[in-house]
Amino acid sequence: MIGVDRIHLRTFPDRTTLAQTLAAEVADALRAQVAKGDPATLAVSGGGTPKKFFRELSTAELDWEDVTVTLVDERWVPETDDRSNARLVKENLLQNEAAAATFVPLVTDAGSPEGGLLEAQERIADLSGPLTAAILGMGSDGHTASFFPKGDRLEDALDMSGKLLVVPMRALAAMEPRITLTLPMILAAKSLVLHIEGDSKMATLEKALAGDDPLEMPIRAVIEHAPRPLEVVWAP
Numbered sequence: 001m002i003g004v005d006r007i008h009l010r011t012f013p014d015r016t017t018l019a020q021t022l023a024a025e026v027a028d029a030l031r032a033q034v035a036k037g038d039p040a041t042l043a044v045s046g047g048g049t050p051k052k053f054f055r056e057l058s059t060a061e062l063d064w065e066d067v068t069v070t071l072v073d074e075r076w077v078p079e080t081d082d083r084s085n086a087r088l089v090k091e092n093l094l095q096n097e098a099a100a101a102t103f104v105p106l107v108t109d110a111g112s113p114e115g116g117l118l119e120a121q122e123r124i125a126d127l128s129g130p131l132t133a134a135i136l137g138m139g140s141d142g143h144t145a146s147f148f149p150k151g152d153r154l155e156d157a158l159d160m161s162g163k164l165l166v167v168p169m170r171a172l173a174a175m176e177p178r179i180t181l182t183l184p185m186i187l188a189a190k191s192l193v194l195h196i197e198g199d200s201k202m203a204t205l206e207k208a209l210a211g212d213d214p215l216e217m218p219i220r221a222v223i224e225h226a227p228r229p230l231e232v233v234w235a236p
């Protein structure tokens, strides 16, 4: 069982209020990093949950030209594909004020994430230092990023002693081959937030807290190894 003290849960009355609050907090973190003259980097997750948050953040007034946006994970598909997280981010976050940000995709010209691994690793290494902020989602099976139960590289992805910044991932539950930031890369973020919505995802979180096998529910590895209680934001 994972102690509930390992998370800091904030609940919101509705998804719009959550999106506005999270966008304001991420914008503040990016502004503070830019003000220090350090590289400001944001890694976001895909899926359906973050769209409202992306649209709210896209209008934040800050020096976006000093911000780099990348992905926590990606489906190995072209950006023209509906399943592309890069497409989701370009269409919803990199608009308005945020259009001035630099985007670093994880997909390369290689035909597979295994073939593109070295280039993807170099791209993330070039971000020079820990992420300013990383926003995670969670699937109803307790996956986060592309840390899927029974994923072929799950143990490498969760290896806290590992030196890899990204790993490829193939899993039955993942519709496409994936590439994902590793757990150490994600946990090094100065600000890390798990963004979930709906009763089903809350039930999944409660189930994760009630057990301890990270291979069964990989979100457990994030909660267990996070350097401080994991920030969780939820709306019904």
Ligand SMILES: O=C(O)[C@H](O)[C@@H](O)[C@H](O)[C@H](O)COP(=O)(O)O
Pocket (backbone or CB within 6 Å): 045, 046, 047, 048, 049, 050, 072, 073, 074, 075, 085, 136, 137, 138, 139, 143, 144, 145, 146
């Ligand atoms: O590429 C992805 O799909 C995400 O990075 C993944 O980890 C996502 O956050 C969860 O699957 C939740 O997705 P929903 O928000 O669509 O439920």
